[in-house]
Amino acid sequence: MMLWVILGVVILIFLWGVGVYNRYISFDIENQTAFSNIGTFLQKRLDLIPNLVETVKGYAKHENNTLQNVVEARSKMLKLDLNDINNLEEIRKIENELTKTLKSIMALSESYPDLKANVSFLELQKSLTDIENQIESARRYYNATVGELNSFVRKFPTVLLAGILKFRNAEYFKEDVEAKNAPKVSF
Numbered sequence: 001m002m003l004w005v006i007l008g009v010v011i012l013i014f015l016w017g018v019g020v021y022n023r024y025i026s027f028d029i030e031n032q033t034a035f036s037n038i039g040t041f042l043q044k045r046l047d048l049i050p051n052l053v054e055t056v057k058g059y060a061k062h063e064n065n066t067l068q069n070v071v072e073a074r075s076k077m078l079k080l081d082l083n084d085i086n087n088l089e090e091i092r093k094i095e096n097e098l099t100k101t102l103k104s105i106m107a108l109s110e111s112y113p114d115l116k117a118n119v120s121f122l123e124l125q126k127s128l129t130d131i132e133n134q135i136e137s138a139r140r141y142y143n144a145t146v147g148e149l150n151s152f153v154r155k156f157p158t159v160l161l162a163g164i165l166k167f168r169n170a171e172y173f174k175e176d177v178e179a180k181n182a183p184k185v186s187f
Contacts, residue, residue, distance in 0.1 A: 020161050027149040030148075031145040031170050037141070041135045044131050049074045049102075050074075051124055053071060055115075055121045059114055066101065070098070073097045074098065077098060106125060109121065139173050153167045153168075
């Protein structure tokens, strides 16, 4: 009789462990998928940059430094696997740099009325704004999945298995506050 009770308890603990593990895997997959979505939108933005630079180059010939900064930031980003969550810190750093430089290019249109009136530039500007909104939305969703995953890993009794099964806490995708603010451009 006692053997059956012990066996029953062991089976229940095992089933609980399997359930916890499967739930963690679900949270982890959702988190990685959310991160991959950010990478997809970042790639869309990277694909727009050459057209944007060429359009601006024709109107703002004296802004080579600003254009060069955008091209360099884009080149750095292209060297990374945007879907690899292990690159989060580097992606975040370069993404913030790229956001700042793109805002500087958009600010150039204020100083060049012909550029501001150019249909191609306006279409690129709208596309870029749409993609920026998609990136922000994907970043918020990713951070929500990070919160769910981290909360699950840290709660009792899951925390008892977390160390044994090497569950990881995910890292938030934090945006640089400075990159979000409009640039100061002086001529």
